[in-house]
Amino acid sequence: MRPTVSEQLAGIRRILAEIVLPQITDAYAAEVTSGLLGTLDLLSASWVDVPRFLRWDCERASAVLESVGISPPNPPDDPLDLVALELHHREVRGELERAMPVLLECETARVQLVELFRERADRFPLSVWRAGGLDAHTTR
Amino acid sequence: MRRQLEQWLSRELGQTVEVADLRRTSFGFSRENWVFTATWSGESRDLIARRDPVGSVLDTDRRVEAAVLDAVARTDVPSPIVRWADPEGRWLGRPALVMDLARGECDSFVLNGERSLERRVAIAHRLYDQLASIHLLDWENLGLGVELEDPGSEAALAAVDHWESELRRVQLDPEPELTYVLAWLRAEAPTNARTTLVHGDFKAGNVLLLDDDVTVVLDWETAHLGDPHEDLGWVTNPLRAGEHRIAGSWEPQDLLDRWSESTGWTVDQSSVHWWRVLANVKLSVIVLTGSMAFVDDRLDRIHQTPVPLYRMLLDQIGA
Numbered sequence: 001m002r003p004t005v006s007e008q009l010a011g012i013r014r015i016l017a018e019i020v021l022p023q024i025t026d027a028y029a030a031e032v033t034s035g036l037l038g039t040l041d042l043l044s045a046s047w048v049d050v051p052r053f054l055r056w057d058c059e060r061a062s063a064v065l066e067s068v069g070i071s072p073p074n075p076p077d078d079p080l081d082l083v084a085l086e087l088h089h090r091e092v093r094g095e096l097e098r099a100m101p102v103l104l105e106c107e108t109a110r111v112q113l114v115e116l117f118r119e120r121a122d123r124f125p126l127s128v129w130r131a132g133g134l135d136a137h138t139t140r
Numbered sequence: 141m142r143r144q145l146e147q148w149l150s151r152e153l154g155q156t157v158e159v160a161d162l163r164r165t166s167f168g169f170s171r172e173n174w175v176f177t178a179t180w181s182g183e184s185r186d187l188i189a190r191r192d193p194v195g196s197v198l199d200t201d202r203r204v205e206a207a208v209l210d211a212v213a214r215t216d217v218p219s220p221i222v223r224w225a226d227p228e229g230r231w232l233g234r235p236a237l238v239m240d241l242a243r244g245e246c247d248s249f250v251l252n253g254e255r256s257l258e259r260r261v262a263i264a265h266r267l268y269d270q271l272a273s274i275h276l277l278d279w280e281n282l283g284l285g286v287e288l289e290d291p292g293s294e295a296a297l298a299a300v301d302h303w304e305s306e307l308r309r310v311q312l313d314p315e316p317e318l319t320y321v322l323a324w325l326r327a328e329a330p331t332n333a334r335t336t337l338v339h340g341d342f343k344a345g346n347v348l349l350l351d352d353d354v355t356v357v358l359d360w361e362t363a364h365l366g367d368p369h370e371d372l373g374w375v376t377n378p379l380r381a382g383e384h385r386i387a388g389s390w391e392p393q394d395l396l397d398r399w400s401e402s403t404g405w406t407v408d409q410s411s412v413h414w415w416r417v418l419a420n421v422k423l424s425v426i427v428l429t430g431s432m433a434f435v436d437d438r439l440d441r442i443h444q445t446p447v448p449l450y451r452m453l454l455d456q457i458g459a
Contacts, residue, residue, distance in 0.1 A: 117317050
């Protein structure tokens with residue numbers, strides 16, 4: 001399936017950067033376009049990791065819920081159905097949010113929860129912030 | 141936009157006003173900033189219109205901002221001069237302020253820029269002395285109690301209520317990390333010894349410098365009454381060290397010591413720490429507000445979920 005989705009995203013980024021951006025004279029439009037280029041960089045490099053991350057996050061969050069006796073929502077029948085996976089992910093995270101008072105009462109579950117939060121921060125595929133602080137773009 | 145501005149200003153002045161060189165600047169995430177030259181009575185003035193965007197990372201009230209600016213203009217704290225306010229958005233379609241365009245350089249990272257270390261430290265002193273001056277303002281005599289609510293000694297809990305309410309309003313997805321941190325904030329909330337005016341977004345990127353001196357403190361849209369430790373937490377947030385700290389020469393403790401000398405008030409370190417945590421919750425909610433506005437086709441910038449901030453929050457609360 002060539003050009004692949006990644007190749008198309010990278011190609012769009014190149015065309016915008018090399019053909020379109022140099023022609024933009026308006027400062028606001030140029031800055032917005034530069035921001036879009038950054039997002040295209042991120043998407044072309046990381047979009048393939050999103051389904052795997054969603055599945056992992058759902059499984060780990062479900063385990064935390066089960067540790068305090070809460071039944072997590074059932075995963076979708078088709079593991080390749082990304083829309084269903086996104087919906088399932090939202091449901092599981094919502095359950096985790098609602099279960100917070102119970103999770104905070106149980107030290108074992110609380111520790112598991114924090115481990116999950118930390119590991120998912122390391123694994124999160126669409127992360128743009130640099131370690132060590134905000135950059136000029138983010139802080140304006 | 142040009143014609144709308146001409147109509148508005150002509151009505152305000154009772155004479156024909158011509159607007160020229162109108163352009164939207166690239167700076168500013170929360171408001172649209174339009175700079176222009178207005179001519180009336182044979183004289184040209186450089187002005188700036190701050191208009192609410194269709195979508196923003198912050199939802200604030202131009203009426204309140206104008207009231208704060210009017211009050212601060214009567215003090216020694218250098219602030220933008222508001223000429224006209226349209227909080228209902230009758231003239232430009234959305235709420236807006238027209239102010240004098242102040243002169244000076246705006247550089248978020250001036251403290252770590254190319255000036256000599258001595259000059260940068262001197263700028264840091266002048267910059268944060270302005271913050272102390274804001275906290276020392278007699279807000280009651282300035283009449284700010286009319287537009288701004290005094291949270292009394294419960295400024296911290298009021299802030300948690302406010303930002304949790306904002307989170308619930310804007311979140312596209314469940315954010316259990318923030319729910320977890322909010323529980324910690326509620327459990328550990330300090331009380332405040334005094335109420336002051338709080339700028340809410342004090343930073344080098346919100347002042348203009350001319351010859352290394354602060355000519356104006358900008359961006360008062362998040363100003364409110366509360367605990368001055370809130371601003372101290374904001375300006376010593378390790379996440380923003382690149383803006384506020386000069387390694388080895390202007391450390392967070394130097395800033396707090398100087399503020400204490402300027403105000404005569406003791407710094408409560410645990411309170412500063414609590415407000416640093418709140419600062420990162422606030423930043424997270426601001427990013428999520430941007431995400432919502434983008435999905436609603438009301439913002440031209442894409443904001444990703446601030447997951448790295450969540451990791452920092454866990455570190456901050458010792459989780």
